[in-house]
Amino acid sequence: MIRNMFRFFRISAASVLILLAPTTARISAAEPVSEARVEIRLRSPQTPPGTRIFISGNHVVWGDWFGEPAPMRTATNGWWAWEGSFPLGTELEYKFTLDDGTTAVKFKKGKISVNYRLKVVEINEVSHELDTWMRHVPAWRRRTLEPFSRFANGAINESSGIVRSRRHPGVYWTHNDSGDTARLFPIHMDGSCAAGLTNGIAIRGAENQDWEDLATGPDGAFYIGDVGNNENARTNLTVYRCAEPAALRDEPLQADDWMCIAYPDQDAFPPKHLNFDCEAMWWNEGLYFLTKHRSDTRAKLYRLADWTPGKTAVLEKRDEVDVFGMVTAADLSPDGARLAVLTYDAVWLFPFRPEDDPPLGRSRKWLPIQAEQCEALCFIDNDTLLITSEQGNLFQLPVSELTPFEGS
Numbered sequence: 001m002i003r004n005m006f007r008f009f010r011i012s013a014a015s016v017l018i019l020l021a022p023t024t025a026r027i028s029a030a031e032p033v034s035e036a037r038v039e040i041r042l043r044s045p046q047t048p049p050g051t052r053i054f055i056s057g058n059h060v061v062w063g064d065w066f067g068e069p070a071p072m073r074t075a076t077n078g079w080w081a082w083e084g085s086f087p088l089g090t091e092l093e094y095k096f097t098l099d100d101g102t103t104a105v106k107f108k109k110g111k112i113s114v115n116y117r118l119k120v121v122e123i124n125e126v127s128h129e130l131d132t133w134m135r136h137v138p139a140w141r142r143r144t145l146e147p148f149s150r151f152a153n154g155a156i157n158e159s160s161g162i163v164r165s166r167r168h169p170g171v172y173w174t175h176n177d178s179g180d181t182a183r184l185f186p187i188h189m190d191g192s193c194a195a196g197l198t199n200g201i202a203i204r205g206a207e208n209q210d211w212e213d214l215a216t217g218p219d220g221a222f223y224i225g226d227v228g229n230n231e232n233a234r235t236n237l238t239v240y241r242c243a244e245p246a247a248l249r250d251e252p253l254q255a256d257d258w259m260c261i262a263y264p265d266q267d268a269f270p271p272k273h274l275n276f277d278c279e280a281m282w283w284n285e286g287l288y289f290l291t292k293h294r295s296d297t298r299a300k301l302y303r304l305a306d307w308t309p310g311k312t313a314v315l316e317k318r319d320e321v322d323v324f325g326m327v328t329a330a331d332l333s334p335d336g337a338r339l340a341v342l343t344y345d346a347v348w349l350f351p352f353r354p355e356d357d358p359p360l361g362r363s364r365k366w367l368p369i370q371a372e373q374c375e376a377l378c379f380i381d382n383d384t385l386l387i388t389s390e391q392g393n394l395f396q397l398p399v400s401e402l403t404p405f406e407g408s
Helices: none
Strands: 005-010 035-043 053-059 079-087 091-098 107-109 112-114 116-121 129-134 159-164 172-176 183-187 201-204 213-216 221-226 238-243 257-262 277-283 287-292 298-304 312-314 316-322 327-332 338-343 346-351 365-370 374-381 384-389 393-398
Touching: 159 213, 159 221, 159 277, 159 327, 159 384, 172 213, 221 277, 277 338, 287 327, 338 374
Parallel strands: 159 374, 213 277, 257 312, 277 327, 327 374
Antiparallel strands: 005 035, 005 129, 035 079, 053 091, 091 116, 107 112, 159 172, 172 183, 183 201, 213 221, 221 238, 238 257, 277 287, 287 298, 298 316, 327 338, 338 346, 346 365, 374 384, 384 393
16 A cells, blocks of 8 residues: 555636545436546655656446556656546546556545545536645555564553553553543553553543543653544543552552543534544643544644643644644653654654744654554653554554655
């Protein structure tokens, strides 16, 4: 699968628009049609100039669009383009390939890869350009993550957040995603359970509706983010706080308090654009949240400045970046200088300066990855990341493997 490339579609005719719709009504042969010229434009800052890219596709109603993949012409500034004429009402499914025959793009709806579909429809004398994204990185440029250990405890069946212990050397805390009880698991990097706590430690006074990440504050307290919001319809997004235990034993922890959070720019539940899920949270003079978007590939950074137990706080928006995917985890380095961000397709490293506006530095690094469904990440030390997958594996990644990102 090829990853992390922009896809840009410009409609050249003044009377057509590309709609993003997994299913649409199909025209019948009896309906009147007229031709419209469509230009499909493709740009990738990570693809070497001169790379030959082909486009191919199927007409959903009438079959083949091309008998053979058609070459796209190379335009200026790294653009590739192709033009074709289609009747209004046409539905197409298409893909791109490199000259070595490698499938160059698959499109994501949620966590399922699907080919992209467009429909040409009439609008009122207005040309339209739609920016969306494709995943493109040749397989030979992606780092395949190889597990170095595996969770020995089958109860950890969907690791969704992880932090390094502040009190117990060599111990990490993780939790399951939605569907589990409210509990935390202390583990070692070899995947074994710390102190034999195979059932984890229960958190009284908390519920796991959709736990997505875990952070630690300066006092060593846990902040547990029940902030998963797949449908963007929740109005009870909650963060629980409890102390890390001084001793590892089978005794429940008490959630000392909790807060609810709300996004300042969400005014509908669900909204038109599903950009208010969150699986990444960390502490630095307040709690930070980095959103997971389903309507685009950007991520917004929010901050909870003051902890007021039992209240609902409207977060402060601090930044917005494009990560060319969906954010599944983040962690701040022990020295507080760098933020690691995990997506399904890459690991990113941003300079982090909370006193700056915006706080995320633009001189970022990245590493495209081939991996399982990885949804938890933390720093082992300033130079090494620990990543877990929902399939139960653990991975180590030196940050020295990340390289400067050359795109915008």
